[in-house]
Amino acid sequence: MSLSSLSHETSPTPSPRARRDARRRLLGAVGTGVVLACAGLGSALAAHPPITVHDAWIRWLPAGLPAAGYMRLENHSARPVTLVNADSPRHYSSVLLHETLKKSGVATMGKVDQVVIPPHSELHFAPGGYHIMLMNPKHTIKPGASIPIVLRFAGGGHVTAHFIVRKSDASADEGEGPAEPAGEGATSPGAGAAPGGEGA
Numbered sequence: 367m368s369l370s371s372l373s374h375e376t377s378p379t380p381s382p383r384a385r386r387d388a389r390r391r392l393l394g395a396v397g398t399g400v401v402l403a404c405a406g407l408g409s410a411l412a413a414h415p416p417i418t419v420h421d422a423w424i425r426w427l428p429a430g431l432p433a434a435g436y437m438r439l440e441n442h443s444a445r446p447v448t449l450v451n452a453d454s455p456r457h458y459s460s461v462l463l464h465e466t467l468k469k470s471g472v473a474t475m476g477k478v479d480q481v482v483i484p485p486h487s488e489l490h491f492a493p494g495g496y497h498i499m500l501m502n503p504k505h506t507i508k509p510g511a512s513i514p515i516v517l518r519f520a521g522g523g524h525v526t527a528h529f530i531v532r533k534s535d536a537s538a539d540e541g542e543g544p545a546e547p548a549g550e551g552a553t554s555p556g557a558g559a560a561p562g563g564e565g566a
Contacts, residue, residue: 415519416443417483419527424500425493426509426531433507434464435498435515435529436491441483448520449481452498457513459502466494475499480520509533 422437441447452461466475473494481496483489491497498515507513511531518524 415447415521415523415525417441417447417517417519417525419517419525422515422527422529424513424529424531425534426507427534430503433500433503433531434493435500436493437498437527437529438491439483439489439517441485441487441489444485446485447483449483449517450479450520451518452515453518454500454513454515457504457507458500459504460500461515462499462501463496464499465496468494507531 418440420438420440422435424433424435427433435452439449449463452463454461463478463481464475465478466473468474477499478496481489489496509531512528513531514526514528516524516526
């Protein structure tokens with residue numbers, strides 16, 4: 367028996383049906399890989415919201431009175447991003463999202479369940495509008511301090527920003543610093559704040 371005939375006998379040409387089955391198995395494996403990759407990408411985007419925090423500061427009040435946190439949120443994505451909560455467990459017992467509204471010339475303040483940052487847009491937390499209400503400080507907080515606050519977004523992602531504490535007559539224009547990127551586990555310093563690894 368010649369080598370050519372042996373090779374022919376041991377390696378028969380696959381039938382058309384076998385080739386189709388093999389092609390289907392290959393396409394199925396590729397499809398599964400694409401699905402898993404997309405799922406992983408979706409989880410990564412949820413964990414790292416496309417948000418940067420600018421000009422983060424807290425208006426300080428004496429005697430442990432409630433303070434208000436302000437900032438500018440920038441959404442770099444083509445989809446809306448929803449802020450659903452905030453906390454600073456080392457520094458405040460209660461942290462809530464609030465909004466000040468005026469009706470018939472009277473300003474009222476109330477809790478909001480979420481704040482939506484539109485695609486490729488900025489949203490300002492400022493006096494007379496949205497703000498973070500910080501109540502029941504766990505220790506003495508003084509002007510000049512840098513307070514980390516965790517901003518939590520729909521989908522499970524979060525950003526930690528450092529808020530500079532300022533006196534009650536201060537404004538966001540004092541000492542504005544450059545914008546810094548922020549992602550999960552990262553920090554975005556407020557005006558004049560130094561980035562650091564302290565968790566809230």
